[in-house]
Amino acid sequence: MTYSHSPTSLVSGLATSHAAVHADIRGLFVGISAERMRQRPLPSMNSIVWCIWHMLRVEDENIARFVVPVQQVFDTGGFRSSLAVPYRDDGFGMQSADVTALSERIDIGQLADYAAGVEAQGAWALTQIDGWDFSVPFTAAHIRPIVEADAYGDAANTDNVVGFLSTMKKGDWLIKHMVGHSQYHLGEIAAIDSALGGPRYFTW
Numbered sequence: 001m002t003y004s005h006s007p008t009s010l011v012s013g014l015a016t017s018h019a020a021v022h023a024d025i026r027g028l029f030v031g032i033s034a035e036r037m038r039q040r041p042l043p044s045m046n047s048i049v050w051c052i053w054h055m056l057r058v059e060d061e062n063i064a065r066f067v068v069p070v071q072q073v074f075d076t077g078g079f080r081s082s083l084a085v086p087y088r089d090d091g092f093g094m095q096s097a098d099v100t101a102l103s104e105r106i107d108i109g110q111l112a113d114y115a116a117g118v119e120a121q122g123a124w125a126l127t128q129i130d131g132w133d134f135s136v137p138f139t140a141a142h143i144r145p146i147v148e149a150d151a152y153g154d155a156a157n158t159d160n161v162v163g164f165l166s167t168m169k170k171g172d173w174l175i176k177h178m179v180g181h182s183q184y185h186l187g188e189i190a191a192i193d194s195a196l197g198g199p200r201y202f203t204w
Helices: 007-031 034-038 048-066 096-105 108-125 140-149 155-166 170-195
Strands: none
Touching (some): 007 108, 007 170, 034 048, 048 096, 048 140, 048 170, 140 155
């Protein structure tokens, strides 16, 4: 993607889209029962609550590691304990049995609190990047020590993480991890909601 607009306009657009995505996430907690959120319509499909957890983990760990030098909300808010699941990673490549276990065990009220914290930290992070050149990628020299030092869970996959991030312009990376990734999984949630049958949350 070529960035012909000013950094200020890109950040403003991201902030608006980020807020809209999180408004959609908040709506899920209000509009869908806990029982429905935990169900997997097919063994090949995730649950709604797993998708929400995954979206939040991806945003949280990417903001804290690569945008602003802060700790993850997951850690500062004590959510590893309060969510009642043992996973610190973001669930990428998670086995089906673990998807089911997380869906059954996770504390949905605490997940809603975690979502609020991630939204707030993400919104704040967007106010801290005025000096970024969005047209250039992260460098391997910048990324590698962060991945190697972090206990996030992908240290064994360092070369792939470094290689992936090094191919993305910073603007593309922000759009993907603060908006696009969650939008994709909101679409997945709509498909799960439909496959579960019965009254649907999504009516579009």
